[in-house]
Amino acid sequence: MVRLYLANDTSSRAAGAGRLADAWSERPEIQLIRTSSRGAFFLEPMVERDMLNGREAWFNVSPNDLPRIVAGVGGTPVAEIPFLQQQTRFTFANFGITEPLAIDEYQTGGGLKGLAAAQGLSPEAIVEELRLSRLRGRGGAAFPVWKKWQVAQQARAEQKYVVANADEGDAGTYCDRMIMEGDPFRLIEGMLICARAIGATRGFIYCRYEYPAAAQTMRFAIQKAREADLLDCDDDPFDLEVVVGAGSYVCGEETALLESLEGRRGVVLAKPPYPAESGLYGKPTVVSNVLTFATIPNILANGGAWHASLGTEGSCGTMALQLGGRVKQPGLVEVPFGLTLRDVLDRFGGGMIPGSRFKAVQVGGPLGSLFPESQLDMPICYDAFAKAGAILGHGGIVVYDDQTDMVELARHFMAFTADESCGKCTPCRVGSVRGREILERIQRGQGTAEDLILLADLGETMKATSLCALGGRAPYPVLTAMEHFPDEFRNKLSAFSRQQ
Amino acid sequence: MRTQYGTRLAEALESCRPVPPDKPNILKTLLAVQAGLGYVPTSDLPQIAQVLGVTDAQVAGVLSYYSDLRTQPSSRHLIRVCRGESCTANHGLRVLLAIQDHVCVAVGGSTQAERFTVEQMSCAGNCAVSPTVIVDDEMYGRVVPSQVAALLERYE
Ligand SMILES: Cc1cc2nc3c(=O)[nH]c(=O)nc-3n(C[C@H](O)[C@H](O)[C@H](O)COP(=O)(O)O)c2cc1C
Ligand code: SF4
Ligand code: FES
Numbered sequence: 001m002v003r004l005y006l007a008n009d010t011s012s013r014a015a016g017a018g019r020l021a022d023a024w025s026e027r028p029e030i031q032l033i034r035t036s037s038r039g040a041f042f043l044e045p046m047v048e049r050d051m052l053n054g055r056e057a058w059f060n061v062s063p064n065d066l067p068r069i070v071a072g073v074g075g076t077p078v079a080e081i082p083f084l085q086q087q088t089r090f091t092f093a094n095f096g097i098t099e100p101l102a103i104d105e106y107q108t109g110g111g112l113k114g115l116a117a118a119q120g121l122s123p124e125a126i127v128e129e130l131r132l133s134r135l136r137g138r139g140g141a142a143f144p145v146w147k148k149w150q151v152a153q154q155a156r157a158e159q160k161y162v163v164a165n166a167d168e169g170d171a172g173t174y175c176d177r178m179i180m181e182g183d184p185f186r187l188i189e190g191m192l193i194c195a196r197a198i199g200a201t202r203g204f205i206y207c208r209y210e211y212p213a214a215a216q217t218m219r220f221a222i223q224k225a226r227e228a229d230l231l232d233c234d235d236d237p238f239d240l241e242v243v244v245g246a247g248s249y250v251c252g253e254e255t256a257l258l259e260s261l262e263g264r265r266g267v268v269l270a271k272p273p274y275p276a277e278s279g280l281y282g283k284p285t286v287v288s289n290v291l292t293f294a295t296i297p298n299i300l301a302n303g304g305a306w307h308a309s310l311g312t313e314g315s316c317g318t319m320a321l322q323l324g325g326r327v328k329q330p331g332l333v334e335v336p337f338g339l340t341l342r343d344v345l346d347r348f349g350g351g352m353i354p355g356s357r358f359k360a361v362q363v364g365g366p367l368g369s370l371f372p373e374s375q376l377d378m379p380i381c382y383d384a385f386a387k388a389g390a391i392l393g394h395g396g397i398v399v400y401d402d403q404t405d406m407v408e409l410a411r412h413f414m415a416f417t418a419d420e421s422c423g424k425c426t427p428c429r430v431g432s433v434r435g436r437e438i439l440e441r442i443q444r445g446q447g448t449a450e451d452l453i454l455l456a457d458l459g460e461t462m463k464a465t466s467l468c469a470l471g472g473r474a475p476y477p478v479l480t481a482m483e484h485f486p487d488e489f490r491n492k493l494s495a496f497s498r499q500q
Numbered sequence: 501m502r503t504q505y506g507t508r509l510a511e512a513l514e515s516c517r518p519v520p521p522d523k524p525n526i527l528k529t530l531l532a533v534q535a536g537l538g539y540v541p542t543s544d545l546p547q548i549a550q551v552l553g554v555t556d557a558q559v560a561g562v563l564s565y566y567s568d569l570r571t572q573p574s575s576r577h578l579i580r581v582c583r584g585e586s587c588t589a590n591h592g593l594r595v596l597l598a599i600q601d602h603v604c605v606a607v608g609g610s611t612q613a614e615r616f617t618v619e620q621m622s623c624a625g626n627c628a629v630s631p632t633v634i635v636d637d638e639m640y641g642r643v644v645p646s647q648v649a650a651l652l653e654r655y656e
Contacts, residue, residue, distance in 0.1 A: 010626060011625075011628055011629045011641065013639065014629045014632065014639040014640055014641030014642075015629045015641050039628075041628035041629050042628070169622065169623070170623070171585040171586060171587075171622065171623035171627065172584065172585050172586045172623065172627050173623075173625075173627070174625040174626070174627055174628065177625040209568045210621065210622065210624050210625060211625060212637070243528070244531060245527075245566075245568075246530075246531060246566035246567070246568040246569050247566055247567040247568030247569075247621075247622065248565065248566055248567065249622065262523065263523075263524065263526040263527040263528055263529070263562070264526065264527070264558075264562060265561055265562055266565065266566075281523070322627065322628070323628065324585075324586030324589070324628055324630060325585070325589035325590065325627075326589050326590065330586075330627065330628035330629075330630075331628050332628075362585060365585075366585065396627075398585045398586050398627070399589065400589050401589065404589065409588075412588065419567075
């Protein structure tokens with residue numbers, strides 16, 4: 001009997017993995033092992049098997065490819081797939097190899113070493129290790145992780161909380177989903193290390209409604225971790241629970257997330273107080289992104305200095321970039337910080353889908369800036385992006401081709417903000433609606449040159465005066481579209497206005 | 501029918517009845533009601549509020565805030581089309597139009613005989629296999645307009 005490996009992640013199934021599993025369910029000559037996905041989604045559904053020199057893979061498989069695979073004909077050694085070979089995988093090292101819910105496989109792949117190391121350290125020493133690592137949060141704000149943990153650690157309270165932000169609202173991002181579906185114990189391990197460092201006995205994973213498979217896998221994993229006696233914090237039981245949201249982008253913002261976790265409307269609150277001082281039910285709470293937590297086990301296992309040695313001066317470690325849009329090879333790319341956008345798009349993205357031409361790339365989700373061809377030499381690190389007024393956000397990279405209508409795209413972003421605004425502050429609540437109206441006016445051919453000035457003005461006001469980054473960053477994709485593709489906006493103005 | 505409905509509602513509410521020191525959680529309760537009934541009937545707001553010990557207005561406020569909480573039952577099959585940026589770049593709009601044409605209903609509407617409800621959704625996390633369409637619990641990736649008819653045929 002031949003053992004075949006097939007990913008069971010949401011995207012692999014959407015690409016047809018489920019169809020293969022159904023078609024082959026009665027075949028006695030094979031045993032199908034359902035793994036996580038390696039993230040080379042353009043090759044999914046991909047089937048692997050063990051050969052003399054390690055795993056070989058068959059790409060974009062359809063049900064009647066089975067005889068070929070069983071005969072061992074036409075496979076490619078996984079180690080020779082350029083998309084994967086050129087990556088530096090630490091957080092995603094086990095993807096495609098292990099079964100997500102097998103604790104023993106997680107451990108064989110190096111799992112739980114970080115937790116063991118943390119258990120040999122004092123809470124202060126854990127935070128010190130994180131300080132040395134120079135890890136910054138991967139959810140978007142890129143705040144140093146150790147500072148948050150230190151505040152929560154030093155706070156005096158009878159109850160503290162650890163919360164994983166699994167809201168992953170940025171369109172174009174999916175690495176949190178991959179972690180929860182593919183390596184759930186890594187998230188749990190990261191949260192347990194945090195619990196020990198700050199002295200928390202309760203944790204929540206706030207998972208978005210759109211990720212039912214991730215929520216379910218996490219629930220199973222928590223159950224398994226409990227059965228394996230892993231869920232404790234310094235000999236006290238650590239209670240961990242998955243909570244599902246209900247479709248609100250702004251609930252990814254940490255204060256809104258905590259409101260939502262308490263069951264209320266997910267409205268943003270003014271900071272301070274920061275959640276680390278006064279968070280869930282008014283208690284010290286560390287809210288970190290799923291990818292941030294998943295990065296921590298390796299840091300404790302290998303030491304903070306190891307992590308600080310990867311990447312660039314201000315952006316240490318690796319980043320999980322998520323390629324989408326019109327590239328030929330969309331998928332997950334874990335690389336040290338510092339490659340340029342062009343490197344990533346060419347070497348990993350493999351260029352554009354045949355027949356389409358590059359127009360712009362958006363980095364950092366719906367609040368991220370657009371970059372034209374001329375800016376692709378931008379290095380991927382927090383400092384360079386901050387200097388350019390852009391954000392790396394959660395690592396989403398979406399490529400648009402020459403068929404993209406920039407005015408419509410700008411309208412789409414303003415409409416998104418208007419839909420998702422929590423309504424707390426005027427610049428965002430009203431500004432986004434006015435912005436959308438101006439763009440609709442331009443689309444109808446009724447816009448004037450003043451409208452463009454008004455839109456730019458509105459954008460600057462929203463940037464300067466919004467309470468949170470939804471209103472504060474929403475103008476960026478719109479303004480960068482206007483900056484780099486001014487003719488598209490001008491050509492849509494009313495005929496009268498264009499003559500002037 | 502009504503009794504089954506009543507039982508499901510009661511079960512959902514019972515599972516969320518706050519046990520001190522835990523505080524009532526409105527969102528969790530509404531999601532439980534939706535899981536049991538398929539939607540949250542506004543006529544049941546007073547009962548929900550009473551079990552939780554909060555005001556009707558607080559429950560209504562939460563219900564109206566979250567886009568995934570529905571106050572109407574959907575048809576037998578719910579079609580959701582992703583409106584995220586990767587799907588948009590990969591011509592998800594054309595797929596949406598093809599679906600609307602095929603089932604003859606606009607976004608937010610339900611077809612006659614209650615076969616399909618069509619909605620748009622935020623990014624489904626399937627951006628690398630986009631554009632994305634979800635029918636009930638099944639996700640489809642790399643959907644092109646010409647596949648729409650065959651894809652929907654499976655849902656009676
Ligand atoms: C509108 C808005 C949406 C956000 N969405 C998310 C999200 O989906 N996931 C996330 O981890 N952080 C999100 N954040 C950032 C969080 O507020 C917070 O900074 C983060 O969860 C902290 O975790 P980190 O330090 O690990 O990055 C969002 C922020 C804003 C303003
Ligand atoms: S900027 Fe928008 S989302 Fe953020 S607090 Fe203000 S209204 Fe709410
Ligand atoms: S943009 Fe559609 S799945 Fe992410």
